[in-house]
Amino acid sequence: MNILDIKVMNGPNYWSAKRHKLIVMLLDLEELEEQPTNKIPGFLERMKALMPSMFSHRCSEGVPGGFFTRVEEGTWMGHVIEHIALELQTLAGMDTGFGRTREADRAGVYHVVFSYQEAKAGVYTARASVKIAEALISGEPYDLQQDIQNLREIREEERLGPSTGSIVDEAIKRKIPYIRLNRHSLVQLGYGCNQKRIQATIASTTSSIAVELACDKEETKNLLEASEIPVPRGRIVYDEVELQAAIDKIGYPIVTKPVNGNHGKGATTNINNWEDAVAGLLAAKKYGRAVICEKFIASLV
DSSP states (O other), X not given: OXXXXXXXXESSOSSOXXXXXXXXXXXXXXXXGGOOGGXXXXXXXXXXXXOGGGGGOOGGGTSTTHHHHHHHHOOOHHHHHHHHHHHHHHHTTOOOOOEEEEEOSSTTEEEEEEEOSSHXXXXXXXXXXXXXXXXXXXXXXXXXHHHHHHHHHHHHHHSOOHHHHHHHHHHHHTXXXXXXXXXXXXXXXXXXXXXXXXXXXXXXXSSHHHHHHHTOHHHHHHHHHHTTOOOOOEEEEOSHHHHXXXXXXXXXXXXXXXXXXXXXXXXXXXXXXXXXXHHHHHHHHTTOXXXXXXXXXXXXX
């Protein structure tokens, strides 16, 4: 099988006007298009052994064990992966519950759609579910607990804090749509002229949010990029290993500067070799452990 594309939905979409947070994976079954589950020896038994909790999936049968009945009678691998994705998230403490699998415009290619709580966890789940299905097909052992633990860690890293989460939960109860604008606590409530923004418990009725964002170079750049405003390519690094990885990706010349610095303190520009890059990293780390490494853009003047 081959994953052709993974999209993260975060609003009314083609698949559902009600369920906004969806992963849409475009999956090519390749030779498995000709092999429904009832033609794969031992597939159902291996699935029951690895994920027995999937007995609760009713599927179109409408009764507990309904999905296992579908697998026994024969269903396609895209449908199986949809259910694996839902169960994997549930086992990691993220109960979602909505899934669909539909044919695309090419033979053997399917849209596998399922809901998520945290986008990063949803993307991880999509890839892991395909690997789980491949292991069930081949009969190879699979460490399901490692995936569950990884998803739990992602959930804890990505989830909103208690204050912001409480506000968002109340907004959901009042049918107010929301969009998470960064990995932290910046959230948009509502759309268009009615929208408001909060960061933790601070509202956009004050200038406090703007001041805090302007003091964070990385968050400022991310917001500009999200608005299609050109910004230099780069990433945050903490040590020489991550610095080398960043340089390998963006290439020389580069700039290094502290994430929370100001007035040019700790910044080194037009770096063209490794020795200068390390020196720039050390200079920036005098002002904080997080350092921005980004492409140097030469002036036209």
